[in-house]
Each structure stands twice: as structure tokens, then as C-alpha cells.
Amino acid sequence: MGNRIYMLIFVLLIAAVLGWASYEMIHSDDEEEEYHVAVILRDSDSDRSVAFRQGLEQGARDFNLKINIISEDVTRSQVKEQVEKGVDGVIIDPYVDNNLSDYLTDNQDNVKFVLMNTDLSPAELFPLVSAGDERIGNELFLTVKEAYRNISDLRIALVCLTGNNTGEYKRFAAFKEALQTEGIEPTLEVLTTEDAGETLTGYLAIGGLDCVVAFDSKDTELCIDALTLSNNVGNAELFGEGYSEKIIYYLDKGTVTEMVLPNEFNIGYFSARKMYQLLSPGSADEDIPEIETFRVTRNNMYEPEIENIIFPIAQ
Amino acid sequence: MSIALAFSVVTALGMGMLGMSLFDLFEDRAAEEREEATEQLLSQSTINLENYLRNMRLISDAMYYSVIKEADMAEEPFDSQMNVLYEANKDNLISIACFHRNGRKVASVPFATMKENEDVTEQRWFKEAMEERENFHFSTPHVENIFDNTTFRYYWVISLSRGVELTENGHTAQGVLLIDMNYSSVERLLEKVNNDMTVGYVYLCDSNGEIIYHPRRNLINAGLYKENNLVAADYVDGTVEETFADENRSVTVKTVGYTGWKLVAVTPGNAAGVGLHETRYLVIIIVGIIILAMLFINSLISSRVTSPLDKLTRSVKVLDNGNLDPNIYVGGSTEVVYLGQTLRDAAEKMRSLLDDFVAEEKSKRRTELDALQSQINPHFLYNTLDSIVWMIEAGNDKDAVFMIKELASLFRISLSRGKNIISIEDEFKHARNYMNIQKVRYKNKFEVEFNLSPEIEKASTVKLIIQPLLENAIEYGVANGEDGEIEINGYMKDGDVYIDVKDNGLGMPAETVESLLTEEHRVSSHGSGVGLINVHKRLQLRFGEDYGLIVKSEPDMGTTVSIHMPYIEFGGDTNGK
Numbered sequence: 001m002g003n004r005i006y007m008l009i010f011v012l013l014i015a016a017v018l019g020w021a022s023y024e025m026i027h028s029d030d031e032e033e034e035y036h037v038a039v040i041l042r043d044s045d046s047d048r049s050v051a052f053r054q055g056l057e058q059g060a061r062d063f064n065l066k067i068n069i070i071s072e073d074v075t076r077s078q079v080k081e082q083v084e085k086g087v088d089g090v091i092i093d094p095y096v097d098n099n100l101s102d103y104l105t106d107n108q109d110n111v112k113f114v115l116m117n118t119d120l121s122p123a124e125l126f127p128l129v130s131a132g133d134e135r136i137g138n139e140l141f142l143t144v145k146e147a148y149r150n151i152s153d154l155r156i157a158l159v160c161l162t163g164n165n166t167g168e169y170k171r172f173a174a175f176k177e178a179l180q181t182e183g184i185e186p187t188l189e190v191l192t193t194e195d196a197g198e199t200l201t202g203y204l205a206i207g208g209l210d211c212v213v214a215f216d217s218k219d220t221e222l223c224i225d226a227l228t229l230s231n232n233v234g235n236a237e238l239f240g241e242g243y244s245e246k247i248i249y250y251l252d253k254g255t256v257t258e259m260v261l262p263n264e265f266n267i268g269y270f271s272a273r274k275m276y277q278l279l280s281p282g283s284a285d286e287d288i289p290e291i292e293t294f295r296v297t298r299n300n301m302y303e304p305e306i307e308n309i310i311f312p313i314a315q
Numbered sequence: 316m317s318i319a320l321a322f323s324v325v326t327a328l329g330m331g332m333l334g335m336s337l338f339d340l341f342e343d344r345a346a347e348e349r350e351e352a353t354e355q356l357l358s359q360s361t362i363n364l365e366n367y368l369r370n371m372r373l374i375s376d377a378m379y380y381s382v383i384k385e386a387d388m389a390e391e392p393f394d395s396q397m398n399v400l401y402e403a404n405k406d407n408l409i410s411i412a413c414f415h416r417n418g419r420k421v422a423s424v425p426f427a428t429m430k431e432n433e434d435v436t437e438q439r440w441f442k443e444a445m446e447e448r449e450n451f452h453f454s455t456p457h458v459e460n461i462f463d464n465t466t467f468r469y470y471w472v473i474s475l476s477r478g479v480e481l482t483e484n485g486h487t488a489q490g491v492l493l494i495d496m497n498y499s500s501v502e503r504l505l506e507k508v509n510n511d512m513t514v515g516y517v518y519l520c521d522s523n524g525e526i527i528y529h530p531r532r533n534l535i536n537a538g539l540y541k542e543n544n545l546v547a548a549d550y551v552d553g554t555v556e557e558t559f560a561d562e563n564r565s566v567t568v569k570t571v572g573y574t575g576w577k578l579v580a581v582t583p584g585n586a587a588g589v590g591l592h593e594t595r596y597l598v599i600i601i602v603g604i605i606i607l608a609m610l611f612i613n614s615l616i617s618s619r620v621t622s623p624l625d626k627l628t629r630s631v632k633v634l635d636n637g638n639l640d641p642n643i644y645v646g647g648s649t650e651v652v653y654l655g656q657t658l659r660d661a662a663e664k665m666r667s668l669l670d671d672f673v674a675e676e677k678s679k680r681r682t683e684l685d686a687l688q689s690q691i692n693p694h695f696l697y698n699t700l701d702s703i704v705w706m707i708e709a710g711n712d713k714d715a716v717f718m719i720k721e722l723a724s725l726f727r728i729s730l731s732r733g734k735n736i737i738s739i740e741d742e743f744k745h746a747r748n749y750m751n752i753q754k755v756r757y758k759n760k761f762e763v764e765f766n767l768s769p770e771i772e773k774a775s776t777v778k779l780i781i782q783p784l785l786e787n788a789i790e791y792g793v794a795n796g797e798d799g800e801i802e803i804n805g806y807m808k809d810g811d812v813y814i815d816v817k818d819n820g821l822g823m824p825a826e827t828v829e830s831l832l833t834e835e836h837r838v839s840s841h842g843s844g845v846g847l848i849n850v851h852k853r854l855q856l857r858f859g860e861d862y863g864l865i866v867k868s869e870p871d872m873g874t875t876v877s878i879h880m881p882y883i884e885f886g887g888d889t890n891g892k
Binding site: 003006007010011014015017018021022024025028054055058245246248249252253263265266269302304305307308309311312 | 319320323324327430431457458460463464465467468469471531532533534536537539592593596597599600603604606607610
């Protein structure tokens with residue numbers, strides 16, 4: 001009887017091994033589950049987005065995500081449309097639609113959301129990948145402050161063409177607050193697109209400004225045009241945030257004095273990584289590291305570390 | 316079942332080890348093939364890269380030897396020839412330019428304008444070309460940064476520079492020819508290589524380990540990925556195993572001719588198992604199925620072996636329980652059949668032996684009884700006692716006392732405290748007692764002579780074997796005649812003991828002698844004639860068929876009956892042995 005039991009156990013053991021091996025063999029070709037992720041990105045075709053897209057695509061390759069980039073303003077209807085298509089997650093660039101918050105909160109059990117480049121509510125409810133707009137604003141202020149020995153009499157223009165509730169405005173507000181902390185009021189604030197170029201050009205043409213600060217790529221390009229058109233009589237210096245080939249060209253020519261750039265590649269990469277962590281329950285939940293920023297001047301732009309950041313077109 | 320289990324466990328272990336060995340062998344072979352494939356891929360890629368770089372050098376040579384050397388800059392600007400060369404190769408080129416040793420641009424295509432205040436003499440490619448004028452110099456990838464490109468486009472290039480001799484107004488001056496190769500050409504070439512890699516990746520670094528191409532270059536630049544490029548730059552061509560970032564990996568290196576660049580293929584240490592998962596599980600399944608099949612076969616074989624043995628064991632148990640007539644199983648394999656048959660034969664022999672033993676015991680008891688009966692022959696006792704009474708009445712007290720003593724001695728030896736074996740000395744004494752009594756009874760009609768060799772005095776004998784011979788000798792030999800003589804001789808011959816009882820009576824014919832000791836004679840005879848057969852049987856029962864009585868007789872020549880038995884020293888308590 002004892003031997004029969006041992007024999008039965010032995011047979012069951014072999015059968016169990018056979019079952020396990022068969023299951024593993026059948027499923028050995030199964031690829032890791034692929035997640036469908038929509039990325040809603042304002043100005044996805046802009047130069048600035050190149051590095052971000054590279055980071056996103058690298059992350060998608062590393063973490064097996066199928067990325068669909070939608071170049072639209074981030075609105076509730078846009079997000080809803082993607083959710084209804086059955087995506088697993090949505091990565092959202094800065095948005096302006098306040099109605100979106102409730103929708104994201106209501107749907108967070110079904111679809112995962114990762115926010116980028118925003119400090120806006122409900123950022124505390126969702127993973128956020130951002131260099132920090134306030135931080136960039138403060139970094140810009142430090143850049144300006146270090147460029148001038150005495151800033152108390154500095155005639156400074158601030159250019160922020162988009163309205164409230166944007167990252168750009170956050171940067172502007174942080175800069176202005178830091179400026180006012182030093183007891184300085186800006187000479188000029190260009191806050192709307194209406195006659196923005198003409199206004200700025202007028203100031204520059206009469207040498208009425210020592211310094212111009214822009215808070216995103218479009219603002220900076222507008223300032224470049226104004227400086228060029230006005231012949232920059234007062235040799236005003238331009239400081240800005242953002243990236244485009246035009247900005248880099250004029251930085252190279254000396255028109256732009258200094259730029260503060262976040263590491264867009266890392267923003268894209270960590271957005272993808274965070275989305276994967278949300279979608280894949282077994283994966284390690286790593287914290288999103290702080291996104292670094294770089295100060296780029298004409299002199300350091302070809303240094304290898306900076307060169308790789310501002311010329312991401314190599315790959 | 317236990318045999319099947321043991322066989323199966325051994326089979327499982329054996330098959331498991333065999334499976335593992337085969338898989339290891341297969342895995343090693345796969346790793347070797349993968350390594351060979353990687354080396355081949357790398358060799359082919361190196362050839363492609365070398366061809367590309369050779370083309371760049373050929374362009375540089377063509378520009379230098381066919382254009383620059385042939386022209387005088389002051390008289391004949393060579394922008395147009397340079398442009399022709401550029402247009403012919405612009406898929407792979409970003410720009411061609413020639414500079415005077417002081418940094419002044421001599422000619423350039425397609426960009427005509429240099430950046431303001433650009434001092435090319437500070438560029439690394441310029442310095443290297445001026446320092447080592449005989450060589451080509453390949454830079455690492457960088458963004459072209461000397462021309463003013465109003466389209467805002469910036470290109471990643473690899474600069475190929477060389478020292479050249481310029482002619483201006485008949486004077487020779489040193490200069491530098493720069494060809495900026497489109498980095499994306501190299502990138503595409505190596506991307507294709509990486510796409511062809513099933514496992515791992517390929518990157519390119521210069522002789523200092525500075526990365527020229529890496530599929531994860533952006534991650535490396537962002538600090539999110541690390542590469543062992545500085546160490547790999549010192550590897551010689553071939554494959555080495557290394558541990559980097561806690562990962563074992565196989566690194567295959569191939570040096571690109573002329574540039575000293577190294578094409579490096581990195582294969583993770585666990586790559587040997589990649590693609591072999593199915594094979595691994597297939598081996599496990601095959602081994603498992605074989606084990607199950609062997610289990611089934613083992614059970615069958617075991618059943619065929621053990622089933623007959625079980626039946627045989629049951630038969631033996633029946634035999635062991637005392638049943639000497641069991642139905643012993645004969646079947647199964649040849650060996651088991653043989654065993655069964657042997658056991659059956661043994662049982663039959665045991666039964667036969669037991670029957671023989673029982674019969675022998677019965678026979679022995681009967682002869683012993685006969686002997687006892689002859690010992691206490693009532694006629695002998697009656698006659699002897701009657702003789703004693705007669706002697707007493709006749710006042711012959713002395714003879715009466717003698718008779719009584721002899722009779723007492725005779726019975727004492729006959730009884731021998733129940734022993735069957737006594738010494739020949741006692742047997743002779745018993746015979747003397749008997750003959751002394753008989754001589755009185757027969758009034759000394761015959762003479763008796765006892766001769767006992769001292770060397771057999773202490774030999775053993777079955778008791779009361781001489782008396783029946785003496786009785787016969789008296790009865791049939793000397794009782795009816797005068798001058799009867801009976802001679803008893805005990806001696807040793809050829810190691811055996813012989814006791815001859817010889818009389819000079821009438822003797823017997825040969826046919827009587829021949830039938831004397833047979834069972835037929837027992838049936839047809841009565842009285843003391845039976846005594847001879849009893850003695851003969853007792854001797855044979857005790858000592859074997861080789862021993863017993865030997866009767867020699869002829870009519871009128873008397874009879875000699877010889878007792879033949881082995882010499883066995885008497886130990887005093889050898890009763891029954």
C-alpha cells in the first residue's frame with residue numbers, strides 16, 4: 001500500500017511537471033502585454049517637442065507602450081474622446097480646461113493619467129512629471145540677476161503671451177514675484193498677443209529696455225523678432241525659456257543672451273515610465289526624479305552635455 | 316510495486332540528468348552559434364563602415380589631388396569643382412570646406428558664410444590636421460558650428476580633416492581640408508545592425524572610448540543608462556566576458572580600420588537562454604513523457620517478474636506451514652519456472668524422505684522389537700530357569716549360582732540402561748554369558764572359543780547382534796551332533812570391524828545361503844531364522860547398506876556368519892548415534 005501511494009505521488013509529480021512545462025511552452029511566445037497610451041500634447045510638432053518625443057518614444061520602447069500622440073489643446077472633450085476609444089492611459093501636457101479636473105477624478109479607476117508640465121489642480125491627485133514652472137521662473141530670475149551687477153535700476157520687460165492657468169504664466173508669476181521681492185517693478189509687461197510685437201519693438205527701438213525676459217518658445221521668438229526689427233538700439237539682452245531651432249540660431253548669433261531649458265527628453269521618458277508603472281501592477285514604483293534645467297549661453301551651447309540637450313535631432 | 320518504483324525513480328533521475336546534459340549542450344552550442352553570428356554581423360558591419368569611411372577618404376583624396384593641388388587659389392577658385400564633388404555625394408555629406416592655415420576660409424560648399432568671429436583654428440579637427448599632416452583625422456560626432464545657416468538647421472556631423480598644401484600666387488601654403496560627413500549615415504548603418512541583432516545591441520566608440528553611436532545615447536546623456544565604453548576601448552578584437560552594472564555580459568569587439576574606432580556588440584549573459592525557452596520546456600515534456608512511459612513499462616515488467624514470485628512465495632508459505640503436498644506454482648520467466656520446478660522437486664523429495672524416514676523408523680522399531688523379543692525368548696528363559704531349578708534340586712548349588720550370575724549378567728547387558736549401542740567388549744561378554752548358559756543347557760555338547768582382538772574391544776556395536784548368530788549356530792549347527800565347535804572371532808580388517816561366528820555343523824546349500832538374508836526368508840522362516848535377518852537389517856539401518864551380515868556355508872562344511880561394521884570408537888553414551 002505504501003509503495004502504491006509513493007507511486008501515485010510520483011506519477012502526480014511528473015504529471016504536474018508536464019502540465020507546468022506545457023503551459024510555459026505554450027505561453028513562452030507570449031509577448032509582454034502592450035499598453036495603449038494616448039499623449040495629448042499641445043504643439044507636438046514644435047521644435048521643443050522633438051526632445052520630449054524622443055524621450056517618450058524611448059520610454060515606449062523600454063516599457064512596451066504603444067504611444068499615440070495627439071497634437072491638440074488639452075480639453076475635457078479631447079481626453080474623453082481618448083478614454084472612450086479604450087486607451088489604457090493618457091499622458092496630458094499642460095491644460096487650460098478647468099472642467100477636466102472632475103472628469104479625470106471620475107475616471108481614474110478605469111484609465112491611468114499622467115500629467116506633464118503643470119502645477120495645476122488636480123496635479124496632487126495624479127503623477128506629475130515637470131521641471132516645475134515656479135522653479136524655472138526663479139531660475140530665470142537668478143540668470144538675469146547674475147548677468148547684471150546691479151539690477152535695481154534695470155529696465156526690464158516681461159513677455160508672457162498666454163493667459164492664466166498655464167505653465168508659462170506660472171513661470172512669469174514666479175519671476176515677477178522674485179523681481180518684486182528685490183523691490184523692482186518691470187518696465188513693461190507684454191501679456192497679450194495683441195500688438196505685442198509692435199509694443200516691444202517700440203520700446204527696443206528707442207533703447208528703452210535693458211533686459212527682456214520671455215517665458216516660453218513663442219514668447220522668445222517674438223522677442224527675437226522685436227530685437228532684430230528694432231536694431232536693438234539699447235543693446236537689450238534677451239533671456240528666455242523654451243526651445244526652437246530659431247532660438248538656438250539666435251542664441252548662437254548672440255541675439256539671445258541666455259536660455260533656461262528643462263530636460264525635455266527626461267520629461268518624455270519619465271512620463272512613459274510612470275505610465276508603465278501605473279499600468280503594470282507588478283512593476284517597481286519608482287519616484288519621478290526632479291527634472292533638471294540647463295542654462296544655455298552662446299559659449300556653452302556646443303559643450304557636449306548641452307549640445308546633446310539642445311540638438312536632439314541626432315537620433 | 317517497489318521494484319517498479321525503484322526502477323522509475325532511477326529512470327527519472329537518469330532521464331533528468333540526461334535531459335539537463337542535453338539541454339546544457341544545446342545551450343552551449345546555441346551560445347557559440349550566437350557568438351559566431353554576432354562576430355559575423357560585426358565583421359560585416361565593420362566592412363560596411365570601412366567602405367563608408369573609405370568613400371569619405373576617396374572624396375577627400377579626389378578633392379585634394381584633383382582639385383586643390385592642381386589649382387592656384389589666386390587665379391582659379393575651386394568652389395565650383397568642390398561643389399561638383401559635393402553634389403555627387405551630398406547624401407552622405409553635410410559640407411566640404413578648405414581653410415588656410417591661418418583659419419581663413421578658402422572655399423566651402425554648400426554653406427558660403429561662416430559664423431561671425433568664428434575661429435576655426437581653435438577647432439579640434441583643425442589642430443589635429445595641422446599637427447599630423449600626413450594622416451586623416453576623424454572626429455567624434457558633433458554639431459557643425461562654423462557656418463552661418465540661415466535656415467536655422469543644425470547638423471550632427473563627423474568631421475574628416477587632413478592637412479593640405481595650397482598654392483597661392485605660385486607659393487605653397489599649408490591648409491586644412493574639412494569634409495563634414497552626415498552623422499545620420501553612420502547612424503542609419505548602425506541602426507540597421509541593431510535591428511539585425513536578436514539579442515543585445517551594438518555601439519561604436521573611438522579609440523578613447525568616446526561614444527560615436529549608441530542606440531541608447533540619449534539615455535546615456537541623460538544619465539539614465541551607463542555603458543562600459545571606456546573599458547571596451549581597450550579590448551582587443553574578439554569576445555570577452557565582463558561584469559558591468561551587476562550584469563554579466565558578453566562583449567564582442569571589432570576594430571574599424573584606419574580610424575581606430577571600435578564596434579562593440581553587447582550580449583547579456585542570459586542571452587544564451589533567450590529563444591531556448593520553448594526548447595527547455597520541450598525537453599522537460601519529452602523527459603516527463605519518457606519517464607511516464609518508463610513507469611508504465613517498469614510496472615508491466617515488474618508485474619511480470621514479481622507476480623510469479625509472489626505466487627511462488629505463497630506456495631512456499633504453504634510448505635512452510637507444514638503442508639508437504641502444496642500446489643507449488645510453476646510459471647513466469649525461465650528463471651522463476653526453474654525455481655518453481657526446483658522447489659516442487661525439493662518438496663517431493665522432502666515428502667519422499669519423510670516417508671522413507673517414517674518407514675525406516677517403523678522398520679527399526681520392528682527389528683528392535685524383534686531383537687527385544689529374541690532377547691527375552693520365553694523358551695530360553697524357561698529352559699534356563701528350569702536348568703537352574705534342576706541344579707538346585709540336585710544340590711549343584713555352585714553351578715546354579717554360576718547360571719544365575721551368567722543370566723543376570725546377560726540381562727544386565729541386554730538392558731544396558733536402554734542403550735542400543737554398546738562396546739564390542741560388552742557384546743562379547745553378553746555372548747559369553749549366553750554361551751555359558753547354553754553350554755549348561757546343552758550339557759557341553761559343543762565347544763566355544765572366543766577370540767577378541769584388543770584393538771576392537773572399545774569399538775561400538777549395535778547390541779545383541781552376536782547372540783542370534785550363536786543361537787542359530789547352536790540350533791542349526793551343533794545342537795544335534797557331537798563334538799560341535801563354535802568359534803567367535805573379533806578382529807579388524809581394512810579399518811572395519813569383523814566378528815565371525817563359525818560353526819562346524821551341517822552347513823547349507825548355496826541357494827539357502829543366498830536367500831537367508833532376504834525378506835522372503837523372513838516370511839517363510841520362524842523362530843531364530845528370523846534373528847539373522849533382524850541382525851542384518853539392524854546393522855544396515857545403523858551403519859548403511861555397505862554393512863551387515865555375510866554368510867558363508869557349504870553343506871557338511873559348517874557355516875560362518877560374519878558381522879561387518881565400521882570401526883567407531885565407543886564413547887559410553889552413543890546411544891542411538
